[in-house]
Amino acid sequence: MSAKKTLFDKVWDSHVVRSIENGPDVLFIDRHMVHEVTSPVAFLGIKNRGIPVMYPEKTFATADHNTPTINQHLPVEDPLSANQLKMLEQNANEYGISYWGLGHEKNGIVHVVGPEYGITLPGATIVCGDSHTSTHGAFGAIAFGIGTSEVEMVLATQCIMQTKPKSMRINVEGTLNFGVTPKDVALYIISQLTTSGATGYFVEYAGQVFRDMTMEGRMTVCNLSIEMGARGGMIAPDQKTFDYVKGREFAPKGADWDRVMAFWKTLPTDEGAAFDKEITFNASDIEPMITYGTNPGMGIGISNGIPSAEAVEGGVATYKKSLQYMDFNEGDSMMGKSIDFVFLGSCTNGRIEDFRAFASIVKGRKKADNVTAWLVPGSHKVEAAIKEEGILNILHEAGFELREPGCSACLAMNEDKIPPGKYAVSTSNRNFEGRQGPGARTLLASPLVAAAAAVTGKVTDPRELMQAERIA
Amino acid sequence: MAYDKFNILTSTAVPLPIENVDTDQIIPARFLKATERKGFGDNLFRDWRYNADDTPKESFVLNNPKYSGRILVGGKNFGSGSSREHAAWAVYDYGFRCVVSSFFADIFRNNCLNIGVLPVQVSPDFLKTIFEAIDQDPNTQLEVNLPEQTITLLSTGAQEQFDINDYKKSNMLNGFDDIDYLLNIKEGIRSFATDRPL
Numbered sequence: 001m002s003a004k005k006t007l008f009d010k011v012w013d014s015h016v017v018r019s020i021e022n023g024p025d026v027l028f029i030d031r032h033m034v035h036e037v038t039s040p041v042a043f044l045g046i047k048n049r050g051i052p053v054m055y056p057e058k059t060f061a062t063a064d065h066n067t068p069t070i071n072q073h074l075p076v077e078d079p080l081s082a083n084q085l086k087m088l089e090q091n092a093n094e095y096g097i098s099y100w101g102l103g104h105e106k107n108g109i110v111h112v113v114g115p116e117y118g119i120t121l122p123g124a125t126i127v128c129g130d131s132h133t134s135t136h137g138a139f140g141a142i143a144f145g146i147g148t149s150e151v152e153m154v155l156a157t158q159c160i161m162q163t164k165p166k167s168m169r170i171n172v173e174g175t176l177n178f179g180v181t182p183k184d185v186a187l188y189i190i191s192q193l194t195t196s197g198a199t200g201y202f203v204e205y206a207g208q209v210f211r212d213m214t215m216e217g218r219m220t221v222c223n224l225s226i227e228m229g230a231r232g233g234m235i236a237p238d239q240k241t242f243d244y245v246k247g248r249e250f251a252p253k254g255a256d257w258d259r260v261m262a263f264w265k266t267l268p269t270d271e272g273a274a275f276d277k278e279i280t281f282n283a284s285d286i287e288p289m290i291t292y293g294t295n296p297g298m299g300i301g302i303s304n305g306i307p308s309a310e311a312v313e314g315g316v317a318t319y320k321k322s323l324q325y326m327d328f329n330e331g332d333s334m335m336g337k338s339i340d341f342v343f344l345g346s347c348t349n350g351r352i353e354d355f356r357a358f359a360s361i362v363k364g365r366k367k368a369d370n371v372t373a374w375l376v377p378g379s380h381k382v383e384a385a386i387k388e389e390g391i392l393n394i395l396h397e398a399g400f401e402l403r404e405p406g407c408s409a410c411l412a413m414n415e416d417k418i419p420p421g422k423y424a425v426s427t428s429n430r431n432f433e434g435r436q437g438p439g440a441r442t443l444l445a446s447p448l449v450a451a452a453a454a455v456t457g458k459v460t461d462p463r464e465l466m467q468a469e470r471i472a
Numbered sequence: 473m474a475y476d477k478f479n480i481l482t483s484t485a486v487p488l489p490i491e492n493v494d495t496d497q498i499i500p501a502r503f504l505k506a507t508e509r510k511g512f513g514d515n516l517f518r519d520w521r522y523n524a525d526d527t528p529k530e531s532f533v534l535n536n537p538k539y540s541g542r543i544l545v546g547g548k549n550f551g552s553g554s555s556r557e558h559a560a561w562a563v564y565d566y567g568f569r570c571v572v573s574s575f576f577a578d579i580f581r582n583n584c585l586n587i588g589v590l591p592v593q594v595s596p597d598f599l600k601t602i603f604e605a606i607d608q609d610p611n612t613q614l615e616v617n618l619p620e621q622t623i624t625l626l627s628t629g630a631q632e633q634f635d636i637n638d639y640k641k642s643n644m645l646n647g648f649d650d651i652d653y654l655l656n657i658k659e660g661i662r663s664f665a666t667d668r669p670l
């Protein structure tokens with residue numbers, strides 16, 4: 001046994017149908033998720049070629065990107081969105097693909113529902129025409145976003161052609177400080193690596209912080225892998241992973257379960273396996289994070305000031321353009337900046353744990369008058385848990401409303417757009433210019449920071465509002 | 473979807489010396505509602521190109537008649553962000569066949585190669601040289617030679633090699649898609665798929 005393998009190698013190598021010399025590998029795909037925005041042209045492609053979907057049972061369709069988050073029982077008003085949704089339904093029906101459309105009990109954001117129903121599995125290859133497919137890596141799967149041409153390839157042949165990326169291991173050792181969440185860990189890593197620091201790599205997250213993390217937290221971290229340029233990120237499956245998956249609707253059962261478990265237990269990286277790059281951070285260096293610029297790498301600990309242009313890597317002109325868009329100045333403190341909107345949701349932070357965290361701070365307080373808050377569960381299942389756990393009552397008492405599931409203001413394809421010039425503290429994943437609406441200004445942060453902003457109307461350190469026993 | 477073969481492209485270039493140009497800038501999400509692949513070029517760089525009232529922003533390079541061509545030259549880390557292939561479609565549909573930068577985001581690079589836009593990665597120094605040459609003379613011609621894997625500034629002869637794997641290169645030269653290849657090995661895929669654990 002000479003070759004010591006990484007988790008990534010083991011999963012990748014077991015899916016290579018063939019390798020092309022001086023070219024890519026043909027990679028077999030176990031699970032394919034589709035949504036309304038990046039799939040219609042792919043379906044059109046196979047239709048024009050007159051070929052079927054090769055394995056319809058391996059593709060799952062949900063509507064999320066441009067669905068409204070209020071009055072979902074009514075017809076979708078925007079004709080273009082309505083048309084895309086109709087096309088997805090037609091395509092799914094025509095090709096025999098599971099379809100969870102608007103109003104379906106399993107409907108929700110593609111990366112939230114996949115894990116909820118056991119579609120996401122350790123050791124699997126999972127793709128979707130959405131870059132945050134990296135979320136599913138939390139289970140020890142190779143999961144990454146693909147383009148529409150590749151969606152067509154998967155529909156037609158269940159394979160895509162990929163050059164094997166380089167490998168990077170990111171260790172975070174120690175235990176997290178009070179008030180520091182998985183989102184902060186991810187934003188911290190991106191701020192250290194920059195948005196292109198992991199381009200060309202597939203990342204494995206290792207170390208005590210990730211071992212201690214819940215599955216939800218691991219999903220948040222893996223979700224954000226793409227924001228440092230990585231194709232994806234993954235975490236070795238452990239007992240927590242298996243317990244999460246077991247019994248879910250599409251997960252293997254009985255003898256099949258035993259068979260996959262035997263495989264899954266072999267997956268963790270071998271002791272001594274080599275990575276192309278390895279980086280280690282200390283958990284104790286991380287505090288609640290917030291972004292101040294127009295890419296997710298422009299983040300700082302919430303008590304710090306905005307860095308000066310000279311202190312950051314990359315072009316000074318680009319940096320200044322970014323601060324100008326945000327109407328911030330070098331050296332400004334983030335704390336105390338007035339904000340207009342709060343968005344809790346997205347495939348990054350739209351799971352039940354995120355709503356629990358948000359509720360832990362707003363409980364017994366009131367929404368600030370100057371804040372419009374959009375609280376959007378990632379799925380109907382999350383929505384149901386919010387109600388069952390009594391979180392909805394806490395939110396209502398504090399003056400918040402709950403919306404219906406979907407991507408919502410994460411990419412603002414539906415009506416949920418932050419108006420030009422307004423500031424939003426958002427638990428989503430991208431603060432690009434105009435991402436949350438033309439001219440919108442986004443501050444990315446954790447659900448705790450979002451909650452603190454929602455009740456104070458400004459950027460506030462959540463630790464000031466938290467009592468130790470609340471999060472114990 | 474098949475595309476035109478790519479061999480040697482000689483053209484003036486449009487400079488966009490901004491870093492981290494993300495796909496939300498290349499094509500904002502609200503223009504992703506089409507169900508067919510057409511018309512995306514009209515909305516390329518929409519929010520940098522047009523004011524809210526749809527009048528062109530004169531300061532933006534695509535609205536400057538001095539600059540034109542089939543080559544787009546962008547700053548470092550071009551195409552980061554979302555996986556939307558629409559970004560590559562918009563670039564192609566506008567009329568670009570080649571994007572030059574010192575660094576590309578992975579998915580964008582893949583998407584370009586899949587639809588017939590050639591991403592050419594050059595050294596930061598060469599990128600600077602190109603920007604300076606275009607700045608001095610907007611009619612500066614670049615030659616992108618795929619068979620030789622070279623990019624040349626025709627005014628000075630300055631040249632660099634670029635990387636592309638043999639497989640993608642032959643696809644671009646012939647206008648082939650990956651899907652054509654995959655469909656040809658479908659039986660092999662089917663036998664691979666039998667008796668998989670998942």
Ligand code: SF4
Binds near residue numbers: 130407
């Ligand atoms: S929530 Fe945002 S990032 Fe996640 S799938 Fe939807 S649009 Fe993409």
